[in-house]
Amino acid sequence: MVGVRACAIQGVRLEDDVEQWFAREILPLEPMLDRYLRRSWRDQWEVLDLRQDAYVRVYEAALREKPVNPRNFLFQVARNLMIDRSRRKNVVSFDSFADFDGMEAEDDQPDVEQSTAAQQEIRLLRAAIGELPPRCREVVTLRKIEGLSQRDVARRMGITEDTVERQVANGIRLLRKYLNPNQASPAPDTHLPAGSLKVSWK
Amino acid sequence: MNRREKIEEEAADWLARVDRGLSREEEVLFARWKAADIEHRIIFLQLQAAWQRADRLAAMRQPSPSASRLPRRLPLKAAAIAAVLVMCVGLGLGLAYRARDIPPQRFETAIGARRSLNLADGTHVELNTNTVIHASITREARTVTLDRGQAYFEVVHDDRHPFVVIAGNHRITDLGTKFSVRRDGDRVDVVVTEGEVRVEHIAGEHVGAPVVAERNMVVIARRNETLVAQRHPKEIDDAMLWRSGMLSFNQEPLAAVAEDINRYNTRKIEVVGPARDIRIGGSFRSDNIEGFTQLLRDGFGLKIVETDDKIVISN
Secondary structure (H helix, E strand, O other), X not given: OHHHHHHHHHHHHHHHHHHHHHHHHHHHHHHHHHHHHXXXXXXXXXXXXXXXXXXXXXXXXXXXXXXXXXXXHHHHHHHHHHHHHHHHHOOOOHHHOOOHHHHHHHHOOOOOOHHHHHHHHHHHHHHHHHOOOHHHHHHHHHHHOXXXXXXXXXXXXXXXXXXXXXXXXXXXXXXXXXXXXXXOOOOOOOOOOOOOOOOOOO | OOHHHHHHHHHHHHHHHHHHOOOHXXXXXXXXXXXXXXXXXXXXXXXXXXXXXXXXXXXXXXXXXXXXXXXXXXXXXXXXXXXXXXXXXXXXXXXXXXXXXXXXXXXXXXXXXXXXXXXXXXOXXXXXXXXXXXXXXXXXXXXXXXXXXXXXXXXXXXXXXOEXXXXXXXXXXXXXXXXEEEEEOOEEEEEEEEEEEEEEEEEOOEEOOOEEEXXXXXXXXXXXXXXXXEOOHHHHHHHOHHHHOEEEEEEEEHHHHHHHHHOOOOOEEEEOHHHHHOEEXXXXXXXXXXXXXXXXXXXXXXXEEEOOOEEEXXX
């Protein structure tokens, strides 16, 4: 019995550990991964799908053993996924995929100061909150800028805690959508002649 | 809705619950939900990353506790009791106001302050920053004079005793309504959130042709001109954000934004040079002048020079 319980606790710890690792090492690469996929994959509406599939594979691999170089591993997985898919579709030649080594040079811009990046981040976040519907914006502002608990937000605004919770859930999804615009993948453009390249992302 | 959208909706609901704190039972359900599908975990982590990113905005928080100047809302229970008391008092005075006249009352707020009150007839009034009103509730008429500033009214409508707001040369008559009036010298702006109001230009004995504005309309009255315009409900909401101590801007020039913020602070912002035309969007606490200037410095790279009585902003 003791053995089984220890095992279960071990399991939970491993999951927590992998979750933290995934949030720390993999998710910050998302903008870069999206760019890489959009550049390499012709059918833009499949990019979201490819990204999420790559995440699943990386997460599963990390449950067995965490890769030494998370970035290389993620891009390798993404590349393999594209190769698999194009084999099945029988459309694109493999060497048409952009080389992800080239991405690194582009993203680690040494001339961009840390403070500028922080400014841009603040600007982006303010803009994201500015886009929320008024009531949702007020809840998120009180929760995130004023640092009030959900309960205190409810008191301050004179609304129920359930309403605050719903607005928080709403705000979370809208913020995610704004901060990661790739979220809504464009629907296939049926007017596009077969075989042409869609470059709407540029 | 596709499968991933459905997961995202569930994940957002869970994250909102985690954000307020899970009960024992919920912890079990949450663990079960996460264990059911690896994509549940991944999408939850993606949403959590976005939600945690917003924590960086806490740097915008003003240094002194915000409770210092503005009254916080009462806890619900206390508010409920207060509401009952106000209703009793309101009813009592309501009878009184039919029985005998109450002498005119003066209410005011300092710069940066807000105040809400109920008049003898039960009408609810909220005063914004730097505002003075006189209320005269008699058997014949209910009249509020707005000397300066901005006030929001939720009128207890009574056909026989019309509720009238006098703002400079303009008379605003309630026709069953929630509305706000702002007066700045000759300029009078009315925003209607519910019902209807009638706005007339009155100069001495002369009364101009009235205009009627209904829900989601604004009336912009200047010396001799009166304009009525329909607004998007979101714009109306934004125009009423001051009631919760916020200001909202939709790509407005920095000079105009500064002018608005200056209404709420004794230390005035002055914008010089091309920076006056920078467009600003978003919402801010009206008393968070430090956070606002910090954002301009860090976010837009503007130069900020502070003295005791003013803050000069330039490129």
